Amino acid sequence: MPVNLPPPTAQSLKPVAGLDMAAVAAGIRKSGRDDLVLMRLCPGAMVDAVFTQNRFCAAPVQVARAHLAAGVGVRGLVINTGNANAGTGLTGLQHAKRMAQAAAQALGVAPEQVLPFSTGVILEPLPIERIEAALPSAVPALHADAWLAAARGIMTTDTQPKGYSQQLELQGQVVTVTGIAKGSGMIRPNMATMLGYLATDAAVAPEMMQGLAQRLADASFNRVSVDGDTSTNDSMVVMATGQAQVTVSTWQSPDGQALWRALLSVAQQLAQALVRDGEGATKFITIHVEGAQHSAEALQVAYAVAHSPLVKTAFFASDPNLGRILAAVGYAGVDDLDVSRVEVFLDDVHVATAGGRHPAYREADGVRVMQQSDITVRLVLGRGVVSETVWTCDLSHDYVSINADYRS
């Protein structure tokens, strides 16, 4: 049961003109579910992406990165679940290329114009023939209104699909931003493949696309994941089809800022949805660090708390065992941290001051907050003016069950 996460509906996910998609059942790992998604982009669409930094980066990531870098225009995406095609060596690379080629053939474009993505079990050979066999059947089903089916078709251990839309008016036209994502292993950044696909129908200048995916990910998906500490397949793609007859030429312009806010909002909602559907999650926890000297140390402290299994099990137990939070702050690696300046709040409850228990703190207040399903931990370092936020979930029995049983 995800934490306070209403599922998207076919109506809540708005089509983005110029982007059609379809989900079909290829029988990759389990039969009877859609496990293959094809996306078709209109000519002239702009695409940017950011990929995992894992040294064992999966074969499809290598191929997608190369195809994107080729600069011949992206016209299609093909995504399978059930098998990550990672740790599969040269054969895996050939399979990823065949997957792009089969999708290209189905769409009538060049192989280099297709980006392939895979998620699922790693170190097992991709059943490429099933993908090749199923892809042609996806073409007649391609439709702009199939976001929900696509969100379902990329799920692995997710308990529900994840998608958001936002619409805004620019230059008298309605502009749409829609995104979907998958991933639910969020207890640590290395837990599960995260795939995210965002699209807008605005026309965005080519120079604006450069680095856009990285900037969006840094403020959304990377706030539930340490930089560089990612799975073999993590990828996020952002697409601008230009079909809305609205052209945005700089991010600094009012239109640019409005579009950026809409993209960021969708990306952040998706990132938070991954945590809310975190494997076994029963609580959604926001870690907010204030008073840092710079962003890096704020994130260092936030992640130390967010990753501590002791802190996470205390949240699961609704136990205000706040010493565990202090201990995590202490080992976060801020060498000259003056613990006598550290303040800790649980929502509105002032828990620790000057490095010790706050005199007015009562256990009952801590318990009240810990019993909520949404909790904010606010840590004030007393070193500077920078703040940062990351999102995490608790560590429960179900987390162990899900990951112990994943392959069986």
Next chain:
Amino acid sequence: MPVNLPPPTAQSLKPVAGLDMAAVAAGIRKSGRDDLVLMRLCPGAMVDAVFTQNRFCAAPVQVARAHLAAGVGVRGLVINTGNANAGTGLTGLQHAKRMAQAAAQALGVAPEQVLPFSTGVILEPLPIERIEAALPSAVPALHADAWLAAARGIMTTDTQPKGYSQQLELQGQVVTVTGIAKGSGMIRPNMATMLGYLATDAAVAPEMMQGLAQRLADASFNRVSVDGDTSTNDSMVVMATGQAQVTVSTWQSPDGQALWRALLSVAQQLAQALVRDGEGATKFITIHVEGAQHSAEALQVAYAVAHSPLVKTAFFASDPNLGRILAAVGYAGVDDLDVSRVEVFLDDVHVATAGGRHPAYREADGVRVMQQSDITVRLVLGRGVVSETVWTCDLSHDYVSINADYRS
């Protein structure tokens, strides 16, 4: 149930002449158990220690460090369980000093000659009066043959006491090394207080004692724990009473080497015992990294694998989901790692070669090894000649239960 860990007996723990100890019940957190240990060292005993690097280092750690640095000779140690006296501010510091003072009074030595230690819940005030009240009753019970009682008296979530002895002949005399330790939260280095106390009756030259605790810890307790990433109270003490009429003057001498090997053996057995009794552990896992360029990168890879909750749940499930191991190697942070040179072995089974599944690998062989309670993961990086070993355990349902229920 600890993994293949026969408990020590009163007979297996040999007395060390010059060191007496006693455990009494002070009612610190729970009544009816020994929770306070007093140790009395003979005059002239040499002591070295290594302490947590956590910025929130507990009050007793601050006092013990200062007393040791004072250089007036250590004559006593006092250790309580049930409360860590950490995150307790100035009051906590006063309590730690009172604890040393009360022990000093009971032993008839100066307060600066006593090192205090605490373990247990943090951020709660230490019931110092109960400790002060109970200490005098420990004095008549002091005895060289009370190692097992002391090992029991320092336990927190440990399911059994931990202690080892080793005897060797030096200069025609029998020399004894005995050590005890507590700690069982080993899934991550930040999990639980580790306390370790080692003693020998050999006389060791003062210059040999400098840094001895650090060198021993680096090759034992720090192999189940990342440097600097420790709890608020972690401490390891090594004592040489000099009562055996055997003087060792350099570590390079044959006698010095033999004594070092005995100390290291006891320290490593204790460190491994912490893992075997790891909270909820059902498997003991040795991670051995070979072919690294230097020790730091070997440990970086070993810890990435050892800390991965995905790897640990796979071990719990006896599931040879070896892709999770490869993924952890990939995100360990060795930037120029050539994954096509990485080899992975599960005990004698060659699982992965050249970054992918070994052609001869059969799932049944992987399952056979994964079902064992002791498993070695051997990772060959193909970069150099350095190897390193760390020890870890699996992540089970019981881990969550233990840590969710710890305070209740």
